[in-house]
Amino acid sequence: MLTGLVYGLMALGLSVIFGVVRVVNFAHGEFAVVAMYGAYVLFAAFRLDPLWALLPAGGPCFFFHWLWACRRR
Numbered sequence: 001m002l003t004g005l006v007y008g009l010m011a012l013g014l015s016v017i018f019g020v021v022r023v024v025n026f027a028h029g030e031f032a033v034v035a036m037y038g039a040y041v042l043f044a045a046f047r048l049d050p051l052w053a054l055l056p057a058g059g060p061c062f063f064f065h066w067l068w069a070c071r072r073r
Helices: 002-021 027-046 048-073
Strands: none
Touching: 002 027, 027 048
């Protein structure tokens, strides 16, 4: 189920980005993978639930991706 949710979020993010900017943003996948690895590290180090670990791992990735997207405009 988690894999399906990840695929759905990736597809949703890519479709929104392509619909708004009309450019396929391949960095979207890279930042998602970095956030997933960060969640895994938090799970392994602190035994934090993977779904809760996505919040502290995904927040900085969202911020850096937003900065990267604003810089490209």
